[in-house]
Amino acid sequence: MTEKDLKVFIDIICHYFEKTTSHAPELKEPVIELNQFRLLDYTGFIKISGNNQGWVYISMPKGMLLDVLNCMGESLSDRSILLDSVGEIVSIITSNAREHFGAQFQISVPVTSAGKENTPISHEMPRFLLPFTWREHQAYVGIALLA
Amino acid sequence: MKLLIVDDSTLIRRAIERFANKFQFDEIRSANNGANALKEFKNFLPDVVTMDITMPEMDGLTCVEAILREKPEVQILVISALADKSTAVEAIKRGASGFLLKPFTEETLITSLEELFEE
Structure with missing residues (x-):
């Protein structure tokens, strides 16, 4: 994972929220995370295979997801639509990265979880964490990729 | 005119349905994967289909080919x-x-x- 690769994800995250909600997120300095995951209320995970192996995930508080859905004109707000939405958001962000990584950057259907404990990613796998704020909410995109 | 929306995300299916209402389709139905889309297509015979690609069961591009065999x-x-x-x-291919x-x-x-x- 190079600085250029990280910039690709930062640009995609900004584009996603600007386009779908008309509110730009503010990205903070990426950090390397080991062991304990910083997960929020709802998390969507995408498994990567092909030339790169690993995971990309987005973790968001419930209030942020509800605000995002509201901006999109979605009236549902139950647990099912929140899980579906966090999965779709991470799927779009990761799939958009194929423009940079190429068609061999193969993407799974999303795995989603509610709660701060459940992750399909090994705790030992190091990952870049991209903290960002969108309106008043703090969220994270995590990237655990082996070249 | 009938529209079939195929996407594994409820959020996306519902967004497409809201936005497509401008066109006053006579009927809109949806399916959450390629296999269900093919079943729905055979009963519904829509004029227009929106199709996601990355889905469980059957991917969207395989489903595109199967649908075109039914109604070119x-x-x-x-x-x-x-x-x-x-x-x-x-x-497109x-x-x-x-x-x-x-x-x-x-x-x-x-x-x-x-x-x-227009086409």
Whole structure:
């Protein structure tokens, strides 16, 4: 994972929220995370295979997801639509990265979880964490990729 | 005119349905994967289909080919977040009439559907 690769994800995250909600997120300095995951209320995970192996995930508080859905004109707000939405958001962000990584950057259907404990990613796998704020909410995109 | 929306995300299916209401389709139905879409297609015989690519059961590009075998004149708009050019080219090669990149807005979806109707 190079600085250029990280910039690709930062640009995609900004584009996603600007386009779908008309509110730009503010990205903070990426950090390397080991062991304990910083997960929020709802998390969507995408498994990567092909030339790169690993995971990309987005973790968001419930209030942020509800605000995002509201901006999109979605009236549902139950647990099912929140899980579906966090999965779709991470799927779009990761799939958009194929423009940079190429068609061999193969993407799974999303795995989603509610709660701060459940992750399909090994705790030992190091990952870049991209903290960002969108309106008043703090969220994270995590990237655990082996070249 | 009838529309079939195929996407594994409820959020996306509902967004497409809201945005597509501008066109006053006689009926709109939806399916959450390629296999269910093919079953629904055979009963419903829509004029227009919006099709995601990355889905469980049967992927969207395989479903595009299967649907075109049933009704070659159907207009299929592939709507996917897969941003590499080869995916869009492959969709058109398999017979899709158009390709729209996610994330989309109401405006970009309407423009893409209008382009299908112009054809």
